[in-house]
Amino acid sequence: MVEFGKKLKERQIDEWRRYYINYKLMKKKVRQYAQQIEAGMLERRQVLKDFSRMLDYQIEKIVLFLLEQQGLLASRIAQLGEWQKEIQQQSDISQVTELREAYRAVGQDLLKLLYFVEINAVGLRKILKKFEKRLGYQFTNYYVKTRANHPYSQLQQVFKHVGLGAVVGAISRNLGELQDRQGSYLSIYDQPSLPVQDPVIHSLNAAVDRLTNSTNFLNFLAKHAFIIQEELPTSTDEEAADQKYHLMSLLLNLGNTFLYMVNTYIIVPTADDYAMSLGAAATVCGIVIGAMAVAQIFSSVYFSAWSNKSYYRPLIFSSIVLFLGNVMYALAYDLNSIAVLLLGRLFCGLGSARAVNRRYISDCVPLKIRMQASAGFVSASALGMACGPALAGLLQFNFKIYKFTVDKNTLPGWVMAAAWLAYLVWLCISFKEPSHDDVEENVPDVSNAGEPTAIDALENGLKQPLLASSQENPEDEDDDQEDGSEDAMEESRLPANSLQSAYGLLTPSVKVQLLIYFMLKYVMEILLSESSVITSYYFHWRTSSVSIFLACLGLTVLPVNVIVGNYISNIFQDRQILLASEVVVCIGVLFSFHLMSKYTIAQYVSSGLIMFVSAEVLEGVNLSLLSRVMSSRLSKGTFNGGLLSTEAGTIARVVADGTITLAGFLGESRLLNVTLLPSLFLCIISIFATIRTYNSLY
Numbered sequence: 001m002v003e004f005g006k007k008l009k010e011r012q013i014d015e016w017r018r019y020y021i022n023y024k025l026m027k028k029k030v031r032q033y034a035q036q037i038e039a040g041m042l043e044r045r046q047v048l049k050d051f052s053r054m055l056d057y058q059i060e061k062i063v064l065f066l067l068e069q070q071g072l073l074a075s076r077i078a079q080l081g082e083w084q085k086e087i088q089q090q091s092d093i094s095q096v097t098e099l100r101e102a103y104r105a106v107g108q109d110l111l112k113l114l115y116f117v118e119i120n121a122v123g124l125r126k127i128l129k130k131f132e133k134r135l136g137y138q139f140t141n142y143y144v145k146t147r148a149n150h151p152y153s154q155l156q157q158v159f160k161h162v163g164l165g166a167v168v169g170a171i172s173r174n175l176g177e178l179q180d181r182q183g184s185y186l187s188i189y190d191q192p193s194l195p196v197q198d199p200v201i202h203s204l205n206a207a208v209d210r211l212t213n214s215t216n217f218l219n220f221l222a223k224h225a226f227i228i229q230e231e232l233p234t235s236t237d238e239e240a241a242d243q244k245y246h247l248m249s250l251l252l253n254l255g256n257t258f259l260y261m262v263n264t265y266i267i268v269p270t271a272d273d274y275a276m277s278l279g280a281a282a283t284v285c286g287i288v289i290g291a292m293a294v295a296q297i298f299s300s301v302y303f304s305a306w307s308n309k310s311y312y313r314p315l316i317f318s319s320i321v322l323f324l325g326n327v328m329y330a331l332a333y334d335l336n337s338i339a340v341l342l343l344g345r346l347f348c349g350l351g352s353a354r355a356v357n358r359r360y361i362s363d364c365v366p367l368k369i370r371m372q373a374s375a376g377f378v379s380a381s382a383l384g385m386a387c388g389p390a391l392a393g394l395l396q397f398n399f400k401i402y403k404f405t406v407d408k409n410t411l412p413g414w415v416m417a418a419a420w421l422a423y424l425v426w427l428c429i430s431f432k433e434p435s436h437d438d439v440e441e442n443v444p445d446v447s448n449a450g451e452p453t454a455i456d457a458l459e460n461g462l463k464q465p466l467l468a469s470s471q472e473n474p475e476d477e478d479d480d481q482e483d484g485s486e487d488a489m490e491e492s493r494l495p496a497n498s499l500q501s502a503y504g505l506l507t508p509s510v511k512v513q514l515l516i517y518f519m520l521k522y523v524m525e526i527l528l529s530e531s532s533v534i535t536s537y538y539f540h541w542r543t544s545s546v547s548i549f550l551a552c553l554g555l556t557v558l559p560v561n562v563i564v565g566n567y568i569s570n571i572f573q574d575r576q577i578l579l580a581s582e583v584v585v586c587i588g589v590l591f592s593f594h595l596m597s598k599y600t601i602a603q604y605v606s607s608g609l610i611m612f613v614s615a616e617v618l619e620g621v622n623l624s625l626l627s628r629v630m631s632s633r634l635s636k637g638t639f640n641g642g643l644l645s646t647e648a649g650t651i652a653r654v655v656a657d658g659t660i661t662l663a664g665f666l667g668e669s670r671l672l673n674v675t676l677l678p679s680l681f682l683c684i685i686s687i688f689a690t691i692r693t694y695n696s697l698y
Helices: 004-011 014-019 023-038 044-090 093-135 140-148 155-160 162-178 199-211 217-224 235-244 247-265 271-277 282-306 312-335 338-350 354-364 367-394 411-430 474-482 484-490 499-504 508-529 531-539 543-555 557-571 574-592 601-629 641-666 668-697
Strands: 399-401 404-406
Touching (some): 014 044, 023 044, 023 093, 044 093, 247 312, 247 354, 247 367, 247 411, 271 282, 271 312, 271 338, 271 531, 282 312, 282 338, 282 354, 282 668, 354 367, 367 411, 367 543, 367 557, 508 574, 508 601, 508 668, 531 543, 543 557, 543 601, 557 601, 574 601, 574 668
Antiparallel strands (some): 399 404
16 A cells, blocks of 8 residues: 555656655654654644744745746746737638647646645645644644734645636636637637637646635535545546446436435325324324434445445345335335334335445546536435425325325325336436446555556546656665554555444544534434424424425525525635534524423424524535545545445434434423424534534644
């Protein structure tokens, strides 16, 4: 397994070698600090001061070289611009091809510089992480916070690279002007909807997308999918994803996501009525709704493991099991069996292929459109969540076909069974199984002699070599041997091979964020699952009214994400939004309690809206933070980060649904307050955990 230090050395451009971060030197320094502190030779304050100065020097070296190269590129673009003006004045079309190639050459050099910035940014993050792990100091957030907005700090040049964006824009604009177009336009800006087709531009945009950490709506929405990316994906990974990509298969994958969410929430408005029609209490709806989540705890694991070998067969199995589960759910009324009802929902949970849906996007969608695919995953989930209750509100019929009853209770099962059957046919006809050449737990060794060049790691199709082979320094070999065991442990890219090993990769801050995720899923499940019982008891709402209420809640997901992704996240830090959202969720829970003599619709609807919207904001920010700080070893394999978050959320839903059923034994009059007490407790615990964790970091 190749550690980052060796990878950095192999991917460096020879003539720029002295301008890269000196990762080996800094790693030695960290080891020396650890030994000196253990021996009592250094104080903590001196270590932090010394290491901060060293980091400042390394960043200054990188930034000054970056600015120098940007200036050279800008000068070349300016010269080419003068040449372009001469060609336009002389109407000499014969030189257009030569000029275009000159712009492409500048683009290829810019790709080198983009990769230079990327590998140095990764090096900085890794050495900070190593420093914290070896010395036990929470240093990263202190360093970034003190340098982020300081007028003399050069850290933001590495992470925001505003000048590079301007150079990319200049090359894109000029190549766009040289591209053949239909009609007559004054400039490229007169037809902004027509994309520049030059492959160099696609490569530059892909490289900039990987570097950029700005939080626009698409970024923010994609983080909900919680598809973790490796920090430095190899060209082998990118080429494999390009070869595996199939648009119709991706649409089928998103279709599975949408239908599953519809299937989850379509029964919520009628679950209490269905339970009572079978002779059970209304609060048994908690078990009916939660049975699906119980089965999903186990299905997530085996679907995640199955996706290592196939995507087509798990989706086929999922469709068949969901078809059978919905048929059993619908037949339970005529069989007068609550057991068949619960078994049908268990089958539906066993068909949950969300782990496959996430894994397909991570492994089989090219990097350049992976963000859009991830956002599509979240949008499909949100749309399904809104459509489920809305569809239940429309299915207000009552008739019989032969001996089968078709009414508001059984229709959700029949409709979803028909939907899954149609989906199964479409899946069999149109899905294309991608190749599975790589073994589950193996990651390609980037140190192979036949490895593509560094520029190939950023783009496909450009063959200019960037790296020349260099002789190994004997001293470096000794250093590598000395640090081999340490790097094998800390820099290994092998995926986790068990839940225990995956849990061992979680830092305290990640564990707190998983706690927050558990809390918000618990609060949302309590609100949604008991809505039919609460509104029926207090307000005498019918199924159609409950459906409208739940559908309206679901429809807030995308607008809220637009506001947070485009505006709020550009004003406030993620951790500020995180804490504020937790507080607002807590306020919503407090406002929901029935403490006055009369419980009004306005109080219930407004408090429910506050809880749901703030929980949605909290989920987006929380998963955004998780996707950045969780170990890249959890980006692949069976026990990946997506599985951990799914399990945390699913367990929260199971506990919430169980709480509703247990609280039902105390009577419907006490159901609301009894189920809100654990929600309030979890909110308070998560707020204190957040404050404590991030205070210790800062």
